[in-house]
Amino acid sequence: MEKSKMKIDRKPELEFVEYKTFEAVPSKTVEGASQRIIAQIPDTNVATRILELEAGTDTSPDGVQVHDFWEELYIIEGSLIDLRLNEEFTAGMVACRPPGMEHGPWKSPNGCRIFEVRYYADQKKEEHEFVNHTTFEAQPFSKVKSLSERIIASDPTTGVATRILHNGPGTDTSPNGVQVHDFWEELYIIEGSLIDLRLNEEFTAGMVACRPPGMEHGPWKSPDGCKIFEVRYYSTEQ
Structure with a gap:
């Protein structure tokens, strides 16, 4: 069977949903x-x-x-x-x-x-x-001043990383626009909440997401702040 016609099993797409679901x-x-x-x-x-x-x-x-x-x-x-x-x-x-x-x-x-x-x-x-x-240093990044990250582990070749993403109170990621990646992104909201400005939905602590490559997400606003555990990787599905 040609590769383009092969059925590829992979994890499903999920934007933030309560894990107790x-x-x-x-x-x-x-x-x-x-x-x-x-x-x-x-x-x-x-x-x-x-x-x-x-x-x-x-x-x-x-x-x-x-x-x-x-x-x-x-x-x-x-x-x-x-x-x-x-x-x-x-x-x-x-x-x-x-x-x-x-x-x-x-x-x-x-x-x-x-x-x-x-x-x-x-x-x-x-x-x-x-x-x-907290062993890992919090470093500011992107165009948004109140946004910082703690890099837990990263691949030196591709740059994909596991990190704690911290949105300070009032953070608005509109300057970064809608995000689309060529890698997988899986997340857990540790505390706080954020609002998806496209979907007009609020996502809160205890919610999880699984984003395949190419999935659009954001921008976000976090009125009271938010902390997220995020794993990024290029999958070689078996």
């Missing part, structure tokens, strides 16, 4: 663990999801995890303990795991909720197990 599906192997699948490549474990661990959850039945895809995460609330490293990771921490990186198992004495983006990509982002996002 998606059903929590209990794990088949770990009691107290569940996931809400936001977007997924069909018939694979490559998905964007909210991972929820109830108080007392222990993922030891799943053992140490190793994947052939990238995995990037933001701890929304609660904490978890890496049973191999004997380290506790808490809300506000971020991770960037290349294919082949070992991680887990975990225990969450008080419960934990995590935003997680899995994808295939040929890139060289920095490896990070959970580290507080």
Whole structure:
């Protein structure tokens, strides 16, 4: 079959939607663990999801995890303990795991909720197990003075990055116009809200988005400020 006629399975397009819209599906192997699948490549474990661990959850039945895809995460609330490293990771921490990186198992004495983006990509982002996002310097950028970013991990060849995007109160990105990228962009609103000036819709904390290459978005206005975790990548879908 010619490449142009091949059916390519990929994650669906989603502009910001409340993550609780998606059903929590209990794990088949770990009691107290569940996931809400936001977007997924069909018939694979490559998905964007909210991972929820109830108080007392222990993922030891799943053992140490190793994947052939990238995995990037933001701890929304609660904490978890890496049973191999004997380290506790808490809300506000971020991770960037290349294919082949070992991680887990975990225990969450008080419960934990995590935003997680899995994808295939040929890139060289920095490896990070959970580290507080404030470790990374906030840097102003673009034409909008009240807009800043903390770069968590970036690919030196393409420039695509994982970052915390911060909109100060009153931010208006109209000078940047409507945005269109040739890469994927997946996001979680950590706090605050922003208004899409084209759609005249307000998006708030707890909402998630999955934007394929070519999807138009923005410009935005954030009257009270907004903080967003954002993963950008060029996908090599499997």
